[in-house]
Amino acid sequence: MGTRVKVLRVFKDLHKTRRDVFRDDDRALTAARLKINEEFKKHKNETSEDNIKEMLKMARAVETILRENVIQGEHVEENKVLLRPRKSLLLDNVPYSDTPRNKT
Known part of the structure; x- marks a missing residue:
C-alpha cells in the first residue's frame, strides 16, 4: 500500500x-477536528519515508488512546460529573481473588 493511501x-x-x-459534544468535536487537520497540514510537504512512518505510528497511537481511554463526562451539578462510557470500554467485572487462577 502506498504512503499516500496509508x-x-x-x-x-x-x-x-x-x-x-x-459524540454530542460540539466543542470537543470541533477542537479535535481542527487539531487533526492542523497537524496533517503542518506536515503535508514531508518527503522523508522514515519521518512519515514515525508520524503515522504516532497518529495510530493517538487514535488508539482516544478509542480505548477517553470517556465523555458532563457536569450535572457543582461537584458531580455524569460519565458516558461507550460500550466498547465497558468490561465484565471480575471479582478480586487472593489466589491466582490456573491458566490451563
Missing part, C-alpha cells in the same frame, strides 16, 4: 474515532 487511511480513522469518542 496517510489518508490514518487521517480518516482519526476523524471516525473523533466522531465516536466526542
